[in-house]
Amino acid sequence: MRIEQIELRRIELPFVAPFETSGWREEANHSVLVRLFAQGAEGWGEAPVGVGPWYNEETSATAWVMLREILAPLILQVDLDGPEGVEAAFARVRANRMARSGIEFAAWDLFGRLRGQSLTSMLGGTRMSVDVGVSVGVQSSIEALLEVVGAYVAAGYQRVKLKIKPGWDIEPTRAIRERWPDLRLQVDANSIYTLADAAHLAQLDAFNLLLIEQPLAHDDIFDHAKLQPQLRTPICLDESIVSPEHARWALEMGACGVINIKPSRVGGLTAARQIHDMAQAAGVPVWCGGMLETGIGRAANVALASLPNFSLPGDISASERYFKRDIVTNPFRLNPDSTLSVPTGPGSGAEVDMEYLEHVTVEKVIIG
Numbered sequence: 001m002r003i004e005q006i007e008l009r010r011i012e013l014p015f016v017a018p019f020e021t022s023g024w025r026e027e028a029n030h031s032v033l034v035r036l037f038a039q040g041a042e043g044w045g046e047a048p049v050g051v052g053p054w055y056n057e058e059t060s061a062t063a064w065v066m067l068r069e070i071l072a073p074l075i076l077q078v079d080l081d082g083p084e085g086v087e088a089a090f091a092r093v094r095a096n097r098m099a100r101s102g103i104e105f106a107a108w109d110l111f112g113r114l115r116g117q118s119l120t121s122m123l124g125g126t127r128m129s130v131d132v133g134v135s136v137g138v139q140s141s142i143e144a145l146l147e148v149v150g151a152y153v154a155a156g157y158q159r160v161k162l163k164i165k166p167g168w169d170i171e172p173t174r175a176i177r178e179r180w181p182d183l184r185l186q187v188d189a190n191s192i193y194t195l196a197d198a199a200h201l202a203q204l205d206a207f208n209l210l211l212i213e214q215p216l217a218h219d220d221i222f223d224h225a226k227l228q229p230q231l232r233t234p235i236c237l238d239e240s241i242v243s244p245e246h247a248r249w250a251l252e253m254g255a256c257g258v259i260n261i262k263p264s265r266v267g268g269l270t271a272a273r274q275i276h277d278m279a280q281a282a283g284v285p286v287w288c289g290g291m292l293e294t295g296i297g298r299a300a301n302v303a304l305a306s307l308p309n310f311s312l313p314g315d316i317s318a319s320e321r322y323f324k325r326d327i328v329t330n331p332f333r334l335n336p337d338s339t340l341s342v343p344t345g346p347g348s349g350a351e352v353d354m355e356y357l358e359h360v361t362v363e364k365v366i367i368g
């Protein structure tokens with residue numbers, strides 16, 4: 001099958017509150033959206049890039065150029081028998097995995113809609129709902145943090161992830177743990193520490209955390225393997241795992257006890273599923289991370305998280321945690337048991353709100 005036409009959009013969709021990590025701050029979703037047309041059907045994908053290259057090397061501007069100049073023209077030239085063919089079509093492309101994932105997600109959605117099959121069933125999902133938590137950015141004070149976390153706990157979230165950085169790590173974690181002794185709690189450093197901080201980070205062992213996410217450099221596996229034996233808490237890698245090969249290296253080196261799988265970070269759902277399978281075989285649990293996606297990208301994450309080895313809660317919160325209004329007419333809502341329901345309709349299940357999408361689109365191009 002040939003893709004007949006591709007529509008690309010850059011959007012700006014404001015967050016309900018700014019999101020701050022150890023190294024940067026996000027005020028809005030600046031994703032590039034991909035819409036594929038074929039045989040009277042369409043599929044949607046989201047490349048969840050930010051404004052600057054602070055998480056990985058990609059930005060909204062680079063993904064836009066990559067998709068428009070390289071990836072969209074390339075995919076218009078290949079015959080696709082299924083969504084798995086997209087990865088092969090991009091085999092010669094280096095890095096730029098978030099840009100690639102926009103087309104890859106859209107192809108899964110497109111084939112699902114053409115076949116009348118849900119994304120969860122295409123991927124081999126085994127769950128009708130997925131456990132989720134909420135990722136809490138750096139706050140201005142411990143009092144403010146306890147208020148923010150309290151509101152999420154009251155809303156029904158049973159797992160919280162705290163963003164940490166030097167000067168905002170041990171004490172805020174202690175404060176949350178003292179207030180909520182049984183809350184499932186984890187922290188994320190977004191690559192701000194070095195191996196010299198091992199003894200400092202070991203203080204976090206006192207707080208019964210599920211994991212410590214990406215303490216060391218964004219492209220490191222080696223030093224994480226040296227750090228893990230110095231901590232009781234499992235290290236979880238995020239930024240460092242950009243492909244199934246990287247996952248294999250980390251597993252063989254003992255660099256982590258848990259993997260955060262973001263399908264966008266690894267180029268799409270095909271690679272994400274491969275990492276899931278490898279981790280499962282190694283007895284290492286995984287969970288689905290997030291990039292503050294709209295309802296389009298979130299639907300792909302929820303479907304992926306329905307696979308069996310996603311045994312820890314994902315950073316896949318309800319739409320209202322991010323946006324006053326989402327660009328889909330069926331935004332995800334939190335169930336009382338801290339889960340999101342997995343869509344069962346054809347494709348990803350996301351129904352795009354074209355009127356509101358037009359309103360938040362800052363640039364649009366049609367190719368083919």
Ligand code: OSB
Pocket residue numbers: 055134135188190238289290291292293315316317
């Ligand atoms: O490191 O997991 C991260 C958001 C943007 C970039 C990186 C990260 C995050 C989050 C939020 O932690 C996850 C979400 O709720 O989508």
Ligand code: MG
Pocket residue numbers: 188190213214238239260289
């Ligand atoms: Mg992370």
